[in-house]
Amino acid sequence: MDTGVRARDTRKPADEAAGRGRAGAWLARSRWRMLLAGALLTVLAVPVALGAESRMTSSQFVAHTEAATVDRMLDEEFRAGDPHMVVLARAAGGVDAAGTRTAVRSLTTALRHRPGVTQVRSYWDSGHPRGLRSKDGRTGLLLVRLRGGDEDRAARAGEILSLVSDARWGPLRLSVTGEAAVQAALKEQMQHDLVRAELIALPGALVLLILAFGSVVAALLPLGVGVLTILGALSALSGLAAVVDVSVFSLNLVTAVGLGLAIDYSLFITTRFREQLAHGDSVPTAVATAVATAGRTVWFSALTVAFAFAAPLVFPSMRSLAYAGILVTLLAAVVATTVLPAVLALLGSRVTRLDPLRRWHRTRPLTAHEGGFWYRLARAVMRKPVPVALAVVALLTLLAAPFLHARFGLDDDRALPAGHAVHAAGERQRTEFAAAGSAPVTVVLKGFDPSASAPRKALADYARRVSALPTVRSVTTVGGAYAHGRLVDPAGRGADAPYRARAGTWLEVATTAGPYTRPGTRLVQRLRALPAPVAPLVGGAAAELVDTEDELLARMPWALAVIGVTTFALLFLFTGGLLIPIKAIVLNLLSLTATFGSLVYVFQEGHLRWLVGDFNPSGYIDVGMPILIFFVAFGLSMDYEVFLLSRIAEEYAVTGDNGLAVARGLQRTGRLITAAAALFAAVLIALATSGVSSLKTLGVGLALAVVLDATLVRALLVPALMRLLGRANWWSPAPLRRFAGRLSHGDRTHDAGGLSGGEADPRRH
Incomplete structure (x- = not known):
């Protein structure tokens, strides 16, 4: 001693x-x-x-990132982007049965007339699977976008959850997942x-x-x-x-x-x-x-x-x-x-x-x-x-x-209990659909107008280079769809998804990589480093993770x-x-x-x-x-x-x-x-x-x-x-x-x- x-x-x-x-x-x-x-x-x-809870946002961490900016631009400028809700419509007779189509049309009309719903897209609209048809052919997806911020979307998601639980949709058995539904369920x-x-x-x-x-x-x-x-x-x-x-x-x-x-x-x-x-x-x-x-x-x-x-x-x-x-x-x-x-x-x-x-x-x-x-x-x-x-x-x-x-x-639907309906729907989406586990990456070219000949060519060249990146399945733009470095569909999806607006244009990048995997985050980093006609803004779930990690790492020494x-x-x-x-x-x-x-x-x-x-x-x-x-x-x-x-x-x-x-x-x-x-x-x-x-x-x-x-x-x-x-x-x-x-x-x-x-x-x- x-x-x-x-x-x-x-x-x-x-x-x-x-x-x-x-x-x-x-x-x-x-x-x-x-x-x-x-x-x-x-x-x-x-x-x-x-009354404190009613004034608070349902997000755990309030985002101020590039990915959040992209999401706001897609919503406000293009009326497009990733769906805030995903409705899984299952029918024993299959997605192409006449009774199924009739019931889906009725459901789609009801959804489009709900306050705050800005867009509803589905397998039945396009007539082509595009990843919206399950592997067994009995379930199709309806993709719903909502107006407003996180709180508004979560509130509207709660209302839509009540709508789809109604038994009036004939042969359809409906379940719901997606970001807004998850936020509403997490808050509750x-x-x-x-x-x-x-x-x-x-x-x-x-x-x-x-x-x-x-x-x-x-x-x-x-x-x-x-x-x-x-x-x-x-x-x-x-x-x-x-x-x-x-x-x-x-x-x-x-x-x-x-x-x-x-x-x-x-x-x-x-x-x-x-x-x-x-x-x-x-x-x-x-x-x-x-x-x-x-x-x-x-x-x-x-x-x-x-x-x-x-x-x-x-x-x-x-x-x-x-x-x-x-x-x-x-x-x-x-x-x-x-x-x-x-x-x-x-x-x-x-x-x-x-x-x-x-x-x-x-x-x-x-x-x-x-x-x-x-x-x-x-x-x-x-x-x-x-x-x-x-x-x-x-x-x-x-x-x-x-x-x-x-x-x-x-956090996504997997943060909820296994028996929760929103989590169960998310699991079904991951296991029953071809694009299971992946989420698209969105690229906004702010202020870029592809209507003239030279900009249109520059956009096509950029889309080809993006489609050739590892883990990229396809790239869809206002000028068409690209895969493996070449044009595969000149029509694109401009009719049902506006890829051009006064604010510029955007690209939807389909990927085989999950958003919270190393390949998914590497794709975001490659997209941000790839030369583009104008400085690209990259969004999506993987980009949100990258931005959050970068913010935390950059500011951690100060903390x-x-x-x-x-x-x-x-x-x-x-x-x-x-x-x-x-x-x-x-x-x-x-x-x-x-x-x-x-x-x-x-x-x-x-x-x-x-x-x-x-x-x-x-x-x-x-x-x-x-x-x-x-x-x-x-x-x-x-x-x-x-x-x-x-x-x-x-x-x-x-x-x-x-x-x-x-x-x-x-x-x-x-x-x-x-x-x-x-x-x-x-x-x-x-x-x-x-x-x-x-x-x-x-x-x-x-x-x-x-x-x-x-x-x-x-x-x-x-x-x-x-x-x-x-x-x-x-x-x-x-x-x-x-x-x-x-x-x-x-x-x-x-x-x-x-x-x-x-x-x-x-x-x-």
Whole structure:
């Protein structure tokens, strides 16, 4: 065990902290006013929060890409492009039977007269399969385009789903899939799953809280803080949605993160309050001490988590999720440090009442130094730090290995449960039609007019070169259809698909490659690099994936810089050491990479499906999900890091003994961190019950990240590395040390949630 200059192991009385805890003292005195204000704000927030979902977009990530521009141009300028809905019409007598044609004409007329429908094309219109006739000849496709943005299309898709479910279409058996139908189904499924997750998470969290607190009264407090936090965040998002696009996915993020952080912050503040009561403090003094110490650490933690959520602001497609994360984090801290102390002041010692398990609870002070499980574990780890560190790093590296062959895509109907009608229709389209698994790529030549002779020849030459590219089946233009470098149909499809308008012209590129495969994305890259009469704009599902990946990769260094610099600065100001923030960031990156590898193993490759709830492996991970999980999990990990470091730094400031400080710090926080992590994981696992695979991935990924952080990292790696680094943990240049000292030791009293010292800092001796 390495030792430094040892200061006397004494502490200032808690009353001294209470004397300086002016905010907590005021809350204790003004408890009724604070509770009345909280109740009034809650009543006002409820109707606004309940209407938040209706103002949000059904897309998970709001796109601002070249592919999105192409889709808008095709819709607004050409009244053409990929269908927003695909209706599968199946008839036992075959697609060419007279009764089938009559029924299809009636259905087509009904669809064309629906509000918002701009185009309906089908196998029966052209009289030629063109990929719109199934292999067995019993199913034909109707391709429907809708007017408006994503939300308008999803709403109209819901109306059309009701239309095609009508039994009046004679011999036809109809089913629907396509982008708009998927968005409508995802939104409905997410709403249903969110309610179910809450019904599962809240009772489960209550049971765990009773076990952690040993009191029903105390256990209800974090749930109350969570409800207030979620209502406030949803109300704020509802107002924000009137100004900017906000993804409906934010609802799930607010619920999971809001409840989890509320439980974390309430757990630490309430535990500190109960400790002070056990030490003989009066109720006002205990409230003031809890707010001045644990409350201070809560705010350091909240700022760290909020800055982690701020990093995604650099990604235009993820800004609404960043807004949601920042809002819910700061609101959790506000409620936990204002309303909760007022309730504690009102309850006083009654906070320990109603312990259904008191017969099994043993009285053991939470602040015990030596002899506790976590103290013994830390000492055991620090006796052999190198083998422990190597073993844990090897295990995390093994878990991370599958991430090396991760594949990415975007949510389609396969994100829905297998039994969902929209998903089933998508599967039928992929298996029964010749173009299964592929999606056309669209190329817009903006401002190009092919009506004159020279431009027409230039367009023909370009179409020939495009049709000769690998994986291209055919290219259709205003001047005809091309395949394998030659003209195969001079008529093209100009009669039923306008390839020319005032804005220019466009080409439809049929391909054998799936949109979320490497050949599909390579085709997009080749099209953008191929010389064209004017600069081409490439769209379609594959182009959307390429654009999203490019945006994420291009902006990721900036996001990492934001999260790295802010985390380093906050942890340095909190501890005064330069190596501690670096170690924390490196360990977080290691554990998160292990989480990503596990997600690839389960959700991309389909292993252990029985363990996480059945889902439909698509062979890829949603491209935005690792980014979202990274920033959320990074912030949550730093939440626990702040609480652990606060206690370790406190002990080191008092004793000057690095090893003893680590052991005592882990003993003081290990139980609380474990309880908080278990509660958070339980809340997140509730999302894993969702039928939407992206929600399931989010829930499992965040729960796994929290568990890995609270066990392997916080309990094993941190003690091992801090033992190896010794007093170097706390080193910093003198000017920085003085600056950090004024901020991190301004309140000269320590507790499980605060960092300050009753004795002179031994680092200055």
